[in-house]
Amino acid sequence: MPVRAVTRTLSDDPLGGTVRRTVLPSGLRVLTEAIPAMRSVSFGIWVAVGSRDETGPQAGAAHFLEHLLFKGTKKRTAMQISAEIEAVGGETNAFTTKEYTCYYARVLDEDLPLAIDVMCDAVADSVLEPADVETERGVILEEIAMHDDEPGDEVHDLFARAVYGDHPLGRLISGTEETVTPMTRRQIQSFYRRRYTPPQIVIAAAGNLDHATVVKLVRQALRGTPLDTDPAGPAPHRAATPAVRTRLAATVVEPKETEQAHVILGCPGIDRTDERRFALGVLNNILGGGMSSRLFQEIRERRGLAYSVYSYASQYADSGLFAVYAGCAPGKVDEVLELTRAELRRVAADGVTADELARGKGMSKGSFVLGLEDTGSRMSRLAKGELLYGDLMPVDELLTRVDAVTLEDVNALAAELLSRPMSLAVVGPFEENAFAVSR
Template sequence: MTSSEVARPAGGAARAVTRTLSDDPLGGTVRRTVLPSGLRVLTEAIPAMRSVSFGIWVAVGSRDETGPQAGAAHFLEHLLFKGTNKRGALEISSEIEAVGGETNAFTTKEYTCYYARVLDEDLPLAIDVMCDLVADSVLAAPDVETERGVILEEIAMHDDEPGDEVHDLFARAVYGDHPLGRLISGTEETVTPMTRRQIQSFYRRRYTAPQIVIAAAGNLDHAAVVKLVRQALRGTPLDTDPAAPAPHRSATPAVRTRPAATVVEPKETEQAHVILGCPGIDRLDERRFALGVLNNVLGGGMSSRLFQEIREQRGLAYSVYSYASQYADSGLFAVYAGCAPGKVDEVLDLTRAELARVAATGITEAELARGKGMSKGSFVLGLEDTGSRMSRLAKGELLYGNLMPVDELLARVDAVTLDDVNALAADLLGRPMSLAVVGPFDESAFAAR
């Protein structure tokens, strides 16, 4: 049965559908249930653990906002912890903390996650609290005003962190006014006038059962988790008529990016922060495994080319690395460096030269082996806790439409060839590069570049 099907017995009423996705030798048994409402529940049973991570993932992020709504998804993330029809804000936090658990949430450009980590015996409590706050928040008017102030302070704090700000500046340089180029938090100009009614409308239109994936990993029983979730959601706005799960976000049409540009945010900082990069590939591109290897070789660790050249051999920067961001229909590839303002030109020259060299001549067999080893090792070591395993379940379902077994993923990395990486390097690194800079400069300082 595919993820878009809703099973119906002879009488015509919808029922939940459960199947085993994998019994992974490197993990536990993964099971998936689609509730009649279209909400999906995935679990990974790991009996050796004494904890459970439980997350509610919503396929809604900042890119789903219109211009005037910019920041609504993040605003809502804050507000859902402020109280429901059953609990106040203090009760939400104190009930979980009383058993030594922890709760938190985060908003990205394509999804929002609310999660808790507790002892296995306290999982029923975590399910009840987290389902309550996601499904039945009241969004009281006084809480909207309180959190507006908190978010405006968060935006101001972000503006005081140039090492973070430069990444947003780079996204804007590539995507312009497209939602992928906007701040996840919104801006003071969009958050200040946002009304409770606007947030409430966003909440009820976007937080629907087909858009939600619940994932849990640790010492648990799948059937018990499904039963507890259904009990917690009964009678809430997520207890709805039968529907099919929403498909994962489409990769077409691809996002149109801006021509290569230079964007400078003048600030009197002790260190200049620079990002040089270009549009990359989307998350379902078959070249993503080769990209992981290429990224490791260029700037993915202390043995990488850029780290060795810029920091180890020349001492020009404390932090220098490359990274790739991938979305449903687009992506970014970039190099970041933080250095003294007087060293920016040299750092950029070295970075451009290294990217051009790899684009022209590729990487070596030894670098290929090291890059593949880094990809495999970081992935497997990242599965050493219940939180990362819970995230893997949800992202597989929400972003990719399937959960790739660990052995298969490792095999896909092993299958990457030198030709694969070098062909990608010639394509990707030969693209026109955008530059984002935060530091004591104006744009005229980079006009010739």
């Protein structure tokens, strides 16, 4: 456990700037990437707490708390929090995922001290007024209802439930009406103080900045708050074992009178530390990662059966998903599913071509590098590297890892992954048992 701040340089990346990391005595970590050519800075506070850290009755607590932390502190009202940042043309926002929560601001470089003070105040010292709890409860219940009116979003949650069942990874991040309605301020406050501790927090910033100045400003902003604690070591990143147990292949249908049917066909994938994740990225690009992908070409371009069709991979500390989504007319679902299954079987059995491999690798490298063109994505990269992996992989090394993916790597992964029993999630005008047997 550090009794004083410990700083080291992680990289001097030719494709970016100098990355430095400081561990404060409390265990809180500060990472920055100095990019002098930029005139903006993105500043984020990342907490290693998400919806999977909730018990069943707590479902939605992390997301509820995210809403509340912008509602006022001992120093600022909700209006002051937003007005101070907006007065300098900046922007703030936050989001909750299944494994972490992020609060961030983007401002001109000269306004970084203000952003640090406001954001640290909001995250460290929110008062959670009872009246604000009730106001945000109403907002969240409206958000849940709105989500139910978006079948294209709902089907993804339905698929997660089909694979994970009652495991927290299968639950809604927002919680449900049944869990959010009775949740008390005391429960949220307890979740806040137990979970938001310095060892669980990573602060990241990228843009035109000085690392030592950022560390100094963070320490000043947190002095005297509940995050100004006794010495501790940083919490290790979330363990990858034991692996999450998934359900046997299941079919879940949400009957809904929609003009378009939304379907997801997929299976358990690999976790985010699996060495095959680079091969999976390439395989995903080949199958459904763009307009030149197999599924897009077959289902949309050649046959015109769906406006949107793509594949995706979600990866967690100890599990993952691989899936294909399509939105189509209800009467075309059978044909879309048949073509999707046939394509997955074909790739599992016959593999992909050398040309497809080259294209898939090029897409992976290009999308990654192009994604680093703004300070927000660079800030996120710092935080995720530290929070999810305990390390920051240099850009050149990541590109090298993608380049090293071979045809044998992709084909071996395809043979294993795409041969797994597939779960199906459907939202549309169907009976609940409409897909109980192969149609």
